[in-house]
């Protein structure tokens with residue numbers, strides 16, 4: 595099981611210290627939410643954050659959750675910034691373009707995640723399953739941290755587990771806390787994104803430990 599904290603709702607002016615606390619608690623991968631104010635109605639970080647992060651935390655893996663329908667400009671920038679994994683939304687572009695960008699990332703030796711919104715049919719993964727490294731199931735509508743977990747996501751993950759090869763891990767993003775973590779792990783999720791549960795508390799280590807118990 596991997597816990598990938600989302601720094602979206604961390605304290606921007608204390609980011610280094612909060613990241614360090616999570617690293618001290620054993621975190622080896624972070625989830626960086628990139629929002630373009632268009633595909634989702636919010637803004638967040640840019641490639642500079644990713645390159646600064648990689649410069650100062652060299653052993654930490656970064657997955658970039660790209661919530662944008664401008665892959666042409668943004669994907670190359672995030673590759674350049676040192677992202678280890680780039681996660682592309684199925685809904686953000688045509689299937690042909692998605693195939694193109696998945697291949698592009700493979701050629702650049704960057705791992706690829708396919709992201710599915712809550713209303714997207716899980717069967718679409720079949721078209722990409724030979725090319726992707728992981729699937730990210732959104733358990734909230736993307737755009738904001740701190741939302742409530744959509745409980746239908748549990749059945750969705752269960753069904754996805756049945757159609758996916760065992761070597762493609764399922765990650766879940768949105769509304770993860772002690773209870774919902776248990777629910778999604780029980781049906782086969784192995785990577786959990788957690789934002790407000792970890793950074794919405796004064797005790798980051800304790801929150802990480804609570805999720806690591808599973």
Ligand code: DX5
Nearest residue numbers: 736737739740768769789790
């Ligand atoms: C939502 C983002 C999530 C978010 C998770 O668009 O993709 O990664 O930061 O935050 P919590 O854990 O608070 O739902």
Ligand code: ZN
Nearest residue numbers: 600627659767
């Ligand atoms: Zn995310």
